[in-house]
Every structure is written in C-alpha cells, then in structure tokens.
Amino acid sequence: MLAYIGKRLVIMLPTLLLIMAVGFFIMQLPAQDYVSQYVARQGQMGNTTAMLQEELLRQQLGLDKPPIERFFYWFFDFLRGDWGTSFVDSRPVTTIILERLPATLAISSLAFLVSWGVGIPLGVYSATHQYKTGDVALTTLAFIGIGLPDFLVAMFFLVAAFLASGQVLLGLNSPEFVNAPWTLARILDFFSYAWLSVTAVAFTGMALIMRVTRNNMLEELGKPYVLTLRAKGLPERVVIWKHVFRNALHPLVTMFGQVLAFLINGFAITSAVLNLPTIQSVYLSATFQQDIFLAGAILILIAVTVMVGNLISDVMLAWLDPRVRYD
Amino acid sequence: MTELAAAGALAPATADADAGTAKVLSVRQLAWRKFRKNRLAVFGLVVLALMYLSAAFAGFLAPYGDRETHAQFARVGPHGLNLVDTEGQFHLTPFVYGLERTMDRKTFKQVLTVDTEKRYELRWLVKGAPYTLLGFIKSDVHLFGVEGDGKLFLLGTDSKGRDLFSRILYGAQVSLTVGLVGVALSLFIGISVGLITGYYGGWFDEIVQRIIEMTLAFPQIPLWLALAALVPPTWNSIQIYFAISLVLSILSWGALARQVRAMVLSLKTSDFVRAAKYANASTGRIMFKHLLPGTMSHVLVVATLTIPAMILGETALSFLGLGIKPPMTSWGLLLNEAQSVQVILELPWLLFPAVFVVLTIISFNFVGDGLRDAADPFSR
Numbered sequence: 041m042l043a044y045i046g047k048r049l050v051i052m053l054p055t056l057l058l059i060m061a062v063g064f065f066i067m068q069l070p071a072q073d074y075v076s077q078y079v080a081r082q083g084q085m086g087n088t089t090a091m092l093q094e095e096l097l098r099q100q101l102g103l104d105k106p107p108i109e110r111f112f113y114w115f116f117d118f119l120r121g122d123w124g125t126s127f128v129d130s131r132p133v134t135t136i137i138l139e140r141l142p143a144t145l146a147i148s149s150l151a152f153l154v155s156w157g158v159g160i161p162l163g164v165y166s167a168t169h170q171y172k173t174g175d176v177a178l179t180t181l182a183f184i185g186i187g188l189p190d191f192l193v194a195m196f197f198l199v200a201a202f203l204a205s206g207q208v209l210l211g212l213n214s215p216e217f218v219n220a221p222w223t224l225a226r227i228l229d230f231f232s233y234a235w236l237s238v239t240a241v242a243f244t245g246m247a248l249i250m251r252v253t254r255n256n257m258l259e260e261l262g263k264p265y266v267l268t269l270r271a272k273g274l275p276e277r278v279v280i281w282k283h284v285f286r287n288a289l290h291p292l293v294t295m296f297g298q299v300l301a302f303l304i305n306g307f308a309i310t311s312a313v314l315n316l317p318t319i320q321s322v323y324l325s326a327t328f329q330q331d332i333f334l335a336g337a338i339l340i341l342i343a344v345t346v347m348v349g350n351l352i353s354d355v356m357l358a359w360l361d362p363r364v365r366y367d
Numbered sequence: 368m369t370e371l372a373a374a375g376a377l378a379p380a381t382a383d384a385d386a387g388t389a390k391v392l393s394v395r396q397l398a399w400r401k402f403r404k405n406r407l408a409v410f411g412l413v414v415l416a417l418m419y420l421s422a423a424f425a426g427f428l429a430p431y432g433d434r435e436t437h438a439q440f441a442r443v444g445p446h447g448l449n450l451v452d453t454e455g456q457f458h459l460t461p462f463v464y465g466l467e468r469t470m471d472r473k474t475f476k477q478v479l480t481v482d483t484e485k486r487y488e489l490r491w492l493v494k495g496a497p498y499t500l501l502g503f504i505k506s507d508v509h510l511f512g513v514e515g516d517g518k519l520f521l522l523g524t525d526s527k528g529r530d531l532f533s534r535i536l537y538g539a540q541v542s543l544t545v546g547l548v549g550v551a552l553s554l555f556i557g558i559s560v561g562l563i564t565g566y567y568g569g570w571f572d573e574i575v576q577r578i579i580e581m582t583l584a585f586p587q588i589p590l591w592l593a594l595a596a597l598v599p600p601t602w603n604s605i606q607i608y609f610a611i612s613l614v615l616s617i618l619s620w621g622a623l624a625r626q627v628r629a630m631v632l633s634l635k636t637s638d639f640v641r642a643a644k645y646a647n648a649s650t651g652r653i654m655f656k657h658l659l660p661g662t663m664s665h666v667l668v669v670a671t672l673t674i675p676a677m678i679l680g681e682t683a684l685s686f687l688g689l690g691i692k693p694p695m696t697s698w699g700l701l702l703n704e705a706q707s708v709q710v711i712l713e714l715p716w717l718l719f720p721a722v723f724v725v726l727t728i729i730s731f732n733f734v735g736d737g738l739r740d741a742a743d744p745f746s747r
Contacts, residue, residue: 051577051580055580062585063593066590066593066597067593183725183729183732184729186729187675187725187728188721188728189683189699189702189721191683191686192721192724195705195708199711203712301586308588309683309687312687313706323589324687327592327593328596330596346586
C-alpha cells in the first residue's frame with residue numbers, strides 16, 4: 041500500500057513538471073502580452089508617452105528575454121517559493137493567493153460537504169422510492185442540475201434570493217462587514233450570505249452524486265443477496281444502510297476526484313458570476329489581462345489539487361476494496 | 368416482417384434450429400431493440416433530431432434573420448399568438464396584436480402598448496429577410512410570419528431589438544455543432560492514439576500513457592479559459608468557431624484513447640486477429656478492419672457522453688466573452704446578455720436559451736445512457 045502511494049507520488053513529479061511547462065507556455069503564447077495591452081489602454085486614454093516606454097516596461101518586467109530563459113528563471117524561483125509579482129497590482133503572487141485562500145477553502149470545503157452530505161442521502165432516498173413522486177421530482181432536479189451551465193445555476197439562485205429577500209447576495213459578506221474583523225457577528229453574517237454561493241457551487245456536484253448514488257443503489261438492490269437479507273427478516277433500514285449502501289459506495293469513491301475537479305472547474309465561472317473573493321475569480325481576470333505569473337501560479341495550484349484529489353480517491357478505493365490491485 | 372432475416376456473420380447461429388418460425392436478429396437489430404426499450408433514450412433521440420433539424424433549417428423556420436434589428440421594438444417581452452380576441456371571439460387563424468411605441472407624457476419614458484385594434488394574422492410561407500439554407504439554397508421565404516406592420520416576437524427581443532426566437536435557432540447552429548466538431552477531433556486523435564499504443568505497446572505506449580495522465584489531471588475549465596484567451600480577436604467568425612472546438616477537444620481525446628487502448632489490448636490476443644495475421648494481413652488492415660470495429664460501440668457511448676460537456680464548455684466560454692464572438696451567435700453568447708440580476712428581473716425572457724441548453728444536455732445524456740445499454744445487446 042505504502043509502495044503504491046509512493047509510486048503514485050513519484051509519477052506525479054514529471055506530470056507536474058509537464059503541467060508547469062505547458063501552463064507557462066500557454067500563458068506566453070498570445071501575440072499581445074501584458075505590456076502591449078497596457079500600452080494600448082494607455083494610448084486610448086490619450087497617454088502617448090506610454091508608447092515610448094514600451095520597451096523599457098518590457099525590460100522592467102523581464103518580458104524582453106526569450107521565453108525559454110524566462111521559463112527556467114520562473115521555474116526555479118517557483119520551486120524556491122518566489123512565485124513572481126503580479127503585473128496588474130504589482131504585489132507578490134503569493135500574497136494575492138494567500139489573501140484569497142481562506143475564502144476559497146471555506147467555500148470549496150463547504151460546497152464539497154454539502155454536495156456529498158446532501159447528494160448521497162437524496163440518492164439513497166431516490167433509489168428506495170423508485171418511480172414514486174419524490175424520486176421523479178429529485179430526478180428531474182438532478183437532470184436540470186446536470187444540464188444547466190454552472191453560471192446559470194448561480195444566476196437563478198441570485199434571482200430567487202433577490203425575489204425572496206430583496207437583497208442581492210453577491211460576495212461573501214454584506215458590505216458593512218467586508219473589512220470588519222472576524223467577530224461572531226461577522227461569522228453569522230457570513231453564513232447568512234454565503235449559503236447562496238455554497239449552494240450554487242455545490243448544486244451541480246450534488247446532482248451528479250445523487251444520480252450516481254441512485255444508479256449504484258438500484259444495481260445493488262437488484263442482486264440476490266438483498267432478497268436473502270430481506271427473507272431473513274432483517275429490518276429494511278439495516279438492509280439498506282448496512283449492506284446495500286456499503287456496496288454501492290465503491291463507485292462513489294472513484295468519483296471523489298472527479299467531483300473535486302468538478303467543483304474547482306465550475307467554481308471558476310460561478311465565482312465570477314457571484315463576485316466571490318476566491319482564487320478562481322482572480323485567475324479569470326488574470327487570464328484576461330495576461331498577468332502571466334499570477335494566472336500561471338493559480339493554474340498550477342489547481343492542477344495539483346486535482347491530482348491530489350485523484351490520488352486520494354485511488355488510495356481510498358484501494359483501502360476500501362481489497363480486490364483492487366496496486367499496479 | 369415474417370420472412371427469415373438474412374442475418375450477417377455476426378448473428379447468433381440459431382437460424383437452422385427452427386428455421387421458418389424464428390427471426391434471427393443481427394447484433395445491430397438487437398442493439399436497436401434494446402435502445403428502443405429505453406423510453407428516455409428514445410425521447411432524447413427525438414428531441415435531438417428535432418433540434419438539429421431546426422438548426423439546419425434555421426433560416427426557413429425563423430421568422431426573422433439573426434441580425435435583423437427592430438430598433439423600435441427593443442426589450443419587448445414574448446409577444447405570442449392568440450386565438451381568442453379581447454371580445455372573446457374565436458379566430459381560426461392565430462393572430463398577433465399590433466405593437467406601438469409611445470412616449471409617456473408624464474415620465475417621458477418610452478412605453479410599449481399592445482394595440483388590440485390591430486390584428487395581424489399568422490401567414491404561412493411569408494417573404495422576409497433573405498437567407499442561405501445549408502450553405503447553398505438561397506431563399507427569402509420563411510415558414511411562418513406576419514405581414515404588414517405586425518411583429519411576431521415569440522420569445523421576445525433583446526436590447527437591440529433582435530427577435531430572440533430567431534436568434535436561438537441561429538445560435539443552435541453553432542452551439543449544437545461546436546461539440547460535434549470537437550468530439551470528431553478528439554475521436555480522430557483518441558482512436559488513432561488508442562489503436563497504435565494498444566497494438567504496439569512498449570516504450571511508446573508508456574510515454575503516451577503518461578501524457579494522457581497529464582491531460583486528465585489538467586483542470587479542464589481553467590485550461591479552456593487560458594486557451595480561449597489565446598484566440599486572436601482579429602480572427603473571423605469561422606476561424607474562432609474552429610479554434611473554440613479545438614480548445615474543447617484538447618483534453619477529451621485522452622479518455623477516449625484510453626478506452627480504445629484497453630479494448631485493443633483485450634482484442635489483439637483473440638483468435639480472429641491471429642487468423643488475420645496468419646493470412647498475411649497488413650498491420651493497417653488488422654488495426655482498422657479487425658480491431659477498430661470491435662471498439663466502435665464503446666467509442667460511440669463515450670463520444671455521446673462527451674458532447675454535452677463540450678456544449679456546456681462553449682456556453683461557459685461564450686458567456687464569459689471568451690468564446691464565440693458576434694456577429695456569429697451561440698446560446699452562450701445569447702445568455703451573455705443576462706449577466707446581472709437586474710437584467711434578468713427586467714428581461715426574464717433572455718433566459719430562454721437556457722431552456723434549450725438544458726434540453727440538449729439532458730437529451731444527450733439520455734441517448735448516451737441508452738447507447739450504453741444497447742452497446743451490450745446480449746446482456747439482460
């Protein structure tokens with residue numbers, strides 16, 4: 041088992057290297073770099089002197105060197121923990137990321153908990169009440185969740201909340217609390233505000249988990265051992281939760297990584313719509329503005345998260361199911 | 368259909384046992400039977416067929432052209448057909464009431480009033496904006512519309528006064544096909560890579576597997592965003608369209624290649640492949656004639672389930688302004704107008720494209736599930 045984890049970790053290193061290289065060069069590819077965008081913007085505002093400083097600016101930001109050279113500088117700096125400086129607000133990338141890390145972690149872990157904690161029970165309910173009204177309603181909801189683009193889910197939640205409360209629940213805190221210290225009042229405010237973002241982010245993942253749970257449960261429920269258990273006179277609760285559910289859990293574990301990736305993916309766009317102070321929304325604006333160090337660092341962070349998620353899901357599967365071979 | 372079906376070599380060999388009474392079904396027929404049993408899959412297939420047909424004939428079906436603006440009638444809500452007029456009288460032909468833009472004397476606001484005095488009957492095959500159907504049929508006849516000053520805005524108009532229903536039909540041409548082009552690309556790469564690595568194996572296979580692992584570990588949407596930002600804004604619509612489908616397919620070929628490889632690995636030791644080898648068949652022939660057909664059913668399932676992700680991807684990219692750019696239009700671009708709560712509350716009909724997106728995605732999922740069952744027609 042340990043050897044298996046070790047092997048997987050070793051494989052992750054070259055993968056990470058490749059991801060870094062690909063990520064860096066994708067950021068380099070556009071014909072328009074940050075400086076030319078900046079100069080064009082300044083020119084539009086009537087500031088023509090920026091045009092003359094174009095080369096100087098590029099030298100200052102180190103954009104005049106060949107890409108390969110810059111990659112190696114960036115790469116080794118990155119390993120040493122120096123992730124570069126953002127072009128746009130000229131602060132270190134690490135500061136910007138750390139600043140937004142708490143909110144990002146809070147929302148993603150809450151969304152992750154909600155999507156599993158709600159999705160699984162609903163899926164089990166759906167399977168045990170197949171074709172009843174509740175199941176039909178949940179199935180419809182799940183299909184809408186899967187079919188609706190994430191950003192629209194967020195939109196609908198916003199509109200519904202507005203119609204219900206007359207408030208636009210953008211962001212994570214009401215305006216008066218945004219810069220306040222974390223007191224109890226702010227925490228309460230956070231929950232009265234953030235439930236919307238969390239539910240919106242969790243919705244698609246929840247729908248997915250619900251469907252998979254339902255399918256697995258139905259498949260297990262059709263097996264002969266269930267008949268035996270029922271014939272033995274075991275209470276239905278025990279049959280469902282102790283036997284069927286445990287067997288139905290395995291395929292869900294393989295989904296762990298997938299759902300994680302899903303949350304991270306969907307998050308990028310939902311964050312932008314809901315105006316959340318997360319890493320993903322910075323990524324979006326950094327991509328738009330060719331702020332390459334910032335966008336690159338976030339891309340790598342996200343990739344690492346997805347990779348670790350996949351590893352955890354594989355390890356959990358191997359741990360849960362002795363039939364899985366480590367190779 | 369009482370005659371004995373002349374089944375191909377693939378048919379189960381029960382024909383001679385009770386010839387005359389039993390009908391022998393080919394694998395394909397069995398699969399189709401199984402698919403038909405899945406009601407949702409058939410529903411999905413019908414919906415998709417209708418969607419693609421209406422996208423193909425968008426010019427004919429849409430009452431207006433996709434760029435036709437009715438400047439006077441911006442932000443008009445769905446202005447539908449009526450059968451019964453205000454006096455409670457029933458009309459056999461559906462009609463729309465006239466619309467009039469007037470200035471409110473008190474607030475100086477433009478208000479839109481429905482003029483129930485004026486009735487415009489729905490006409491079939493009316494002349495309107497010229498269009499080109501399927502790329503070569505030029506015409507200006509629209510299936511339905513109203514004549515004279517009447518306006519028919521089934522799903523309302525956008526802020527520039529363009530008919531949303533017509534634009535959804537035109538948008539379907541992009542939204543529904545961008546996934547197909549993307550899947551076709553990833554099918555091509557995935558199948559070739561899967562066949563070659565599965566058949567030859569060795570160090571090449573190892574390297575390719577590591578690369579695939581990397582693409583699978585890559586976060587999809589952030590990479591799509593980064594790549595879509597690469598598309599130069601100066602490109603024309605067609606170039607952007609293909610660039611976006613390329614972006615969408617860049618990560619999904621890996622999963623397909625893996626599936627194909629796994630199937631080739633199990634198929635290549637089977638007797639028919641050995642027989643082909645002894646018969647001096649070339650490697651290419653073995654790969655494409657003998658191995659490829661064996662993988663097709665699963666490839667089809669994976670492909671069907673990949674399309675909705677790509678359609679959603681296009682929608683998301685266009686919504687953020689990184690995807691399809693005007694004058695071309697797509698469902699994501701149409702939804703791009705509905706960016707804020709205020710707009711949605713004021714012009715809720717701008718969300719109609721979302722209904723089409725959801726319907727398409729669900730249908731593809733249904734069809735994919737049905738195909739998955741049908742891919743293994745001998746299971747119960």
